[in-house]
Amino acid sequence: MQDRPGSREWPGRRDVADRGPPAQLCHRRHGSCEDRQWSSPPRWPKLDGKGDRHDPTRDTPGPLSAPARRRGLDLRLRYQRPTARQHDRRCGRRRARHRRSRHRGPDPGRARQHRPDPLDGGCRPRRSRRRHRVPRHHERLRGLQPGLGRGLRRVRPHPHHRGGAPASPSPPPGRDEGDRPPSRSVPGGGIVSDAVVVGGGPAGTVLAVLLARRGHRVRVYESRPDLRRVDIDAGRSINLALATRGMVVLDEVGVLDRVDPITVPLRGRLVHAPDGTCELQPYGNTADEVIHSVSRSDLNAILLDAAEEAGAEILFRHRCRQVDLDSGRLRFETPEGDRLVDAEVVYGADGANSEVRRALVEAGDARVRVDELDHGYKELTVPPGPDGAFRLDPHALHIWARESFMLIALPNPGGDFTATLFCAHEGPGASFAALDTPEAVETFFASEFPDLVPHVPDLADQFLAHPTGSLATVRCRGWSHGDRAVVLGDAAHAIVPFHGQGMNAAFESCLVLARHLDDHPDDRAAAFAAFEAERRPDTDAIADMALDNYLEMRSGVIDPRHVLRRRLALELERRFPGRFIPRYAMVMFHTIPYAEVQRRARRQAEILAELTDGVTELDQVDLERAAALVAAYDAENRARTADADWTDIRAGEVARGRITVATDTQGGEGAT
Numbered sequence: 001m002q003d004r005p006g007s008r009e010w011p012g013r014r015d016v017a018d019r020g021p022p023a024q025l026c027h028r029r030h031g032s033c034e035d036r037q038w039s040s041p042p043r044w045p046k047l048d049g050k051g052d053r054h055d056p057t058r059d060t061p062g063p064l065s066a067p068a069r070r071r072g073l074d075l076r077l078r079y080q081r082p083t084a085r086q087h088d089r090r091c092g093r094r095r096a097r098h099r100r101s102r103h104r105g106p107d108p109g110r111a112r113q114h115r116p117d118p119l120d121g122g123c124r125p126r127r128s129r130r131r132h133r134v135p136r137h138h139e140r141l142r143g144l145q146p147g148l149g150r151g152l153r154r155v156r157p158h159p160h161h162r163g164g165a166p167a168s169p170s171p172p173p174g175r176d177e178g179d180r181p182p183s184r185s186v187p188g189g190g191i192v193s194d195a196v197v198v199g200g201g202p203a204g205t206v207l208a209v210l211l212a213r214r215g216h217r218v219r220v221y222e223s224r225p226d227l228r229r230v231d232i233d234a235g236r237s238i239n240l241a242l243a244t245r246g247m248v249v250l251d252e253v254g255v256l257d258r259v260d261p262i263t264v265p266l267r268g269r270l271v272h273a274p275d276g277t278c279e280l281q282p283y284g285n286t287a288d289e290v291i292h293s294v295s296r297s298d299l300n301a302i303l304l305d306a307a308e309e310a311g312a313e314i315l316f317r318h319r320c321r322q323v324d325l326d327s328g329r330l331r332f333e334t335p336e337g338d339r340l341v342d343a344e345v346v347y348g349a350d351g352a353n354s355e356v357r358r359a360l361v362e363a364g365d366a367r368v369r370v371d372e373l374d375h376g377y378k379e380l381t382v383p384p385g386p387d388g389a390f391r392l393d394p395h396a397l398h399i400w401a402r403e404s405f406m407l408i409a410l411p412n413p414g415g416d417f418t419a420t421l422f423c424a425h426e427g428p429g430a431s432f433a434a435l436d437t438p439e440a441v442e443t444f445f446a447s448e449f450p451d452l453v454p455h456v457p458d459l460a461d462q463f464l465a466h467p468t469g470s471l472a473t474v475r476c477r478g479w480s481h482g483d484r485a486v487v488l489g490d491a492a493h494a495i496v497p498f499h500g501q502g503m504n505a506a507f508e509s510c511l512v513l514a515r516h517l518d519d520h521p522d523d524r525a526a527a528f529a530a531f532e533a534e535r536r537p538d539t540d541a542i543a544d545m546a547l548d549n550y551l552e553m554r555s556g557v558i559d560p561r562h563v564l565r566r567r568l569a570l571e572l573e574r575r576f577p578g579r580f581i582p583r584y585a586m587v588m589f590h591t592i593p594y595a596e597v598q599r600r601a602r603r604q605a606e607i608l609a610e611l612t613d614g615v616t617e618l619d620q621v622d623l624e625r626a627a628a629l630v631a632a633y634d635a636e637n638r639a640r641t642a643d644a645d646w647t648d649i650r651a652g653e654v655a656r657g658r659i660t661v662a663t664d665t666q667g668g669e670g671a672t
Contacts, residue, residue, distance in 0.1 A: 241500030288652030366478035384415030
């Protein structure tokens with residue numbers, strides 16, 4: 001793929017000596033503090049005057065009453081490590097008692113038999129092999145949120161106490177209480193470890209559900225507030241397209257029934273010509289071949305609920321600022337200050353500007369290329385009509401294609417539409433730089449989209465108030481760091497939105513990663529490597545096809561030759577079902593891997609170009625020649641995918657939480 005304007009080249013892999021030591025936090029299990037500091041160390045809270053550091057982020061319970069302490073509920077007094085002064089006083093008293101007891105006993109004339117003092121290097125016979133246990137009410141307190149239990153930690157007894165073992169030091173201020181407990185084994189031989197998911201968007205929450213249901217202790221850290229309680233959309237990234245691929249994953253997660261009521265099905269593109277006429281271009285040949293418009297915030301809210309129901313803990317207003325891949329330590333910025341978190345494994349689902357991916361690049365594990373489009377986007381709201389009804393046809397994607405720019409509109413369940421303008425950032429013609437005054441905005445929309453203007457009374461106010469978004473393709477080589485970290489979703493493969501596959505591809509990646517973790521229960525590094533090896537060719541393919549679809553949407557839909565080829569593709573699918581599937585249908589209404597779709601689409605383009613050469617109408621196409629070409633094309637596909645390990649699930653086979661796979665699926669096991 002050739003470089004585009006704004007493309008940033010792959011950074012070459014530097015030698016280790018040139019890179020210098022990675023920025024890391026000091027960790028008690030990794031050597032000297034002086035050698036392992038953050039490049040910008042966190043600001044520790046000042047001492048509170050009582051010998052302990054005050055941590056405002058720690059939910060420590062207040063003082064308990066005397067009756068509560070007598071009942072043994074003041075666990076801090078019973079299970080915390082003694083201070084140095086308490087240690088010295090306690091040891092001194094025990095030595096004095098021991099010296100006096102050597103000459104005291106029931107018989108004053110007989111000295112008591114001496115037993116070696118463990119404080120003097122001796123040993124005492126072990127009375128019991130029973131391990132130290134914490135009362136059950138401590139475990140109950142541990143899980144309460146917020147407050148009780150969060151400041152209590154299981155601490156081993158002091159080494160000078162009976163059954164002694166070294167006590168764990170208290171965590172530094174700002175560190176997450178209870179982080180990094182040891183991994184535990186599960187039936188079947190696998191290792192279940194703590195997982196930190198950075199990013200609480202659709203991909204991060206889907207991954208959290210899949211991990212939690214596999215026994216992992218999952219914590220999700222999201223930079224934004226809880227969108228279930230705070231409106232944070234602010235005019236950007238409101239609408240998403242849910243295709244068959246995404247529905248398969250939502251069915252696996254168990255929320256498809258909840259998502260279905262908040263979607264609006266779209267059966268095709270309604271193209272608005274400059275003269276005000278409209279033409280519907282259907283997506284497919286059957287009633288099942290529709291895409292679903294869904295609100296990002298509504299879908300994300302459902303997935304947040306599902307993640308919490310599965311057992312994941314979600315922490316909001318935690319923006320990831322630094323990741324130490326070797327120690328698994330992360331630094332989050334919160335309203336209360338910096339917070340340190342330790343993790344056994346880090347899953348980076350933190351978007352196109354991923355902090356986890358940046359750490360992979362700094363460690364030399366990843367190379368990143370960003371292709372920035374010179375076009376941006378801005379979203380507007382088309383309100384419902386006076387009676388609450390839709391102002392436009394709610395079962396179509398509306399497109400105002402104008403070759404160098406375009407406007408689209410997607411319906412929402414509430415009766416409104418989300419309209420999005422895509423055009424250049426700079427330039428003398430249609431560009432966001434030129435549309436900087438109310439007069440310029442109103443003039444531009446009146447001349448280019450006259451049939452939309454009456455439906456948006458506050459058009460100029462919305463346009464100037466809403467932010468302008470940027471568009472870029474992110475390609476990453478190297479998605480993981482051993483068994484400690486991996487990136488997925490936009491963090492690994494961000495794409496432009498013109499094929500409606502960004503969210504669907506991210507969902508699919510979550511499911512592929514979960515499957516590889518199941519296949520490699522004892523080797524997480526192998527699972528991460530296999531995940532990238534399988535998935536990266538597909539994400540590169542959909543990135544290319546999304547860019548191609550932008551040209552089709554803004555100019556192809558009004559090109560007569562393109563329209564003819566599209567109509568012929570649908571006709572060939574009707575005549576040869578299962579043997580010829582148009583590219584758009586393979587992407588949106590099937591689960592054929594993207595790389596396989598791209599290979600088939602190239603051959604399809606050759607077939608369609610040959611059949612439409614010198615033809616202006618569909619009835620002029622040589623159908624006998626078409627049958628021969630399709631037969632050869634189908635034979636090629638069968639030969640290439642005879643041993644494939646994937647199965648195609650088609651639109652219509654995913655319905656209200658139930659997936660049925662037809663026996664004549666194309667590609668994969670038992671497929672045609």
